[in-house]
Amino acid sequence: MSEPADQPQQMHHIQPAQLKSFVQQILIANGTSPSDAEIVAKCLVAADLRGVDTHGSNRIPSYMERIRQKALDPAATPTVLQVTPAVAQVDAHNGFGFVAAHEGMKRAIEMAQIFGIGMVSVKHSNHFGMSAWLVQQALESDMMSLVFTNSSPALPVWGGKEKLMGVSPIACGAPSGNERRPFILDMAPSIAARGKIYKALRRGEKIPTDWALDGEGRQTDDPASALEGVMLPMGGPKGSALSIMMDVFSGVLSGSAFAGGVTNPYDPSKPADVGHFLVAIKPDLFMTIEEFKGRMDYLYQRVVESDKMAGVDQIYFPGEIEMITEERRLVDGIPFAEAEIASLNKEADLANIEHLKIRSPIL
Numbered sequence: 001m002s003e004p005a006d007q008p009q010q011m012h013h014i015q016p017a018q019l020k021s022f023v024q025q026i027l028i029a030n031g032t033s034p035s036d037a038e039i040v041a042k043c044l045v046a047a048d049l050r051g052v053d054t055h056g057s058n059r060i061p062s063y064m065e066r067i068r069q070k071a072l073d074p075a076a077t078p079t080v081l082q083v084t085p086a087v088a089q090v091d092a093h094n095g096f097g098f099v100a101a102h103e104g105m106k107r108a109i110e111m112a113q114i115f116g117i118g119m120v121s122v123k124h125s126n127h128f129g130m131s132a133w134l135v136q137q138a139l140e141s142d143m144m145s146l147v148f149t150n151s152s153p154a155l156p157v158w159g160g161k162e163k164l165m166g167v168s169p170i171a172c173g174a175p176s177g178n179e180r181r182p183f184i185l186d187m188a189p190s191i192a193a194r195g196k197i198y199k200a201l202r203r204g205e206k207i208p209t210d211w212a213l214d215g216e217g218r219q220t221d222d223p224a225s226a227l228e229g230v231m232l233p234m235g236g237p238k239g240s241a242l243s244i245m246m247d248v249f250s251g252v253l254s255g256s257a258f259a260g261g262v263t264n265p266y267d268p269s270k271p272a273d274v275g276h277f278l279v280a281i282k283p284d285l286f287m288t289i290e291e292f293k294g295r296m297d298y299l300y301q302r303v304v305e306s307d308k309m310a311g312v313d314q315i316y317f318p319g320e321i322e323m324i325t326e327e328r329r330l331v332d333g334i335p336f337a338e339a340e341i342a343s344l345n346k347e348a349d350l351a352n353i354e355h356l357k358i359r360s361p362i363l
């Protein structure tokens with residue numbers, strides 16, 4: 001990843017439909033089938049819309065580099081092995097994580113529709129970006145879900161100083177009566193996003209000493225030293241245990257790499273061998289779907305109307321802030337920095353397609 005610029009960059013809005021079509025064309029030009037390109041582009045733009053800018057279309061250059069270096073096969077077709085009536089295994093054959101996980105969740109939903117629950121393990125996969133798009137896929141079929149993945153080493157285990165576990169997100173969801181306000185939890189087990197350390201470095205600010213360790217395994221308030229070291233898990237040993245849990249369910253169980261063996265998505269030298277674990281659950285197993293959704297709506301109201309602590313204006317349900325961002329970005333477009341647009345347009349040049357058109361800058 002490139003270092004951030006010293007000066008804040010001019011931002012421009014891109015319309016989601018234009019962005020999706022642009023991403024699709026780059027993917028197709030790099031050997032992805034039109035139907036798989038549709039899936040990958042939809043997932044990346046879903047992250048951009050939800051404000052998860054770290055896992056959206058900006059990842060395209062690194063993914064394309066992996067294809068060019070033959071570390072990822074854009075034409076791989078995932079295969080599915082039915083293990084029991086409610087359990088399947090997907091082999092991604094080193095194709096896009098988006099495509100294999102999409103197929104896995106589709107199978108999990110189909111099984112849950114018949115048996116109440118469907119569980120899918122995915123092996124030999126790649127980075128699938130923002131986990132919430134899989135939760136959204138399940139929600140489109142009125143399903144609850146669990147979405148786990150492992151990832152490349154970034155966190156030490158509690159008490160350690162070497163990068164061993166991934167900042168592997170834990171996601172889950174449940175539908176509600178108001179389809180714009182479902183429950184969507186999607187969280188990485190680290191205290192702070194690495195992007196916050198880059199921001200502190202750019203602004204010459206200190207960081208809290210519990211965010212990261214320096215290269216020598218010492219706590220630090222200096223962002224530059226922190227970037228040479230490791231991220232720290234949230235909640236001390238509990239965050240560390242959650243990242244190990246992601247490795248147990250996604251890596252050990254699936255047959256994919258684990259215990260520090262997954263390759264960083266920015267390292268195009270070899271296949272990533274990521275594993276995922278996906279579960280779909282029918283919410284109307286013990287009551288009607290209307291009753292379930294009514295109870296979810298009641299839970300939502302109780303949460304957001306809860307008495308607020310001093311200094312808090314509004315309480316949000318998990319996933320709600322991202323939903324509000326999505327509603328805004330569907331109208332206004334998705335903000336991109338000039339350097340990000342330039343990097344995407346470099347891929348457009350390589351793919352021989354038209355550049356992204358930018359509207360007026362955001363003032």
Ligand SMILES: NC(=O)c1ccc[n+]([C@@H]2O[C@H](COP(=O)([O-])OP(=O)(O)OC[C@H]3O[C@@H](n4cnc5c(N)ncnc54)[C@H](O)[C@@H]3O)[C@@H](O)[C@H]2O)c1
Nearest residue numbers: 128129130131151167169184185186187188316317318319
């Ligand atoms: N595929 C991978 O290997 C990988 C690795 C790391 C992260 N990620 C992705 O990065 C993204 C960012 O993860 P993160 O941990 O930084 O997310 P985050 O800290 O922004 O949010 C975590 C969760 O907390 C909720 N939340 C945040 N602020 C809230 C508030 N004020 N009130 C109520 N709820 C609130 C969010 O809705 C979300 O469900 C996720 O989409 C994740 O899937 C992917």
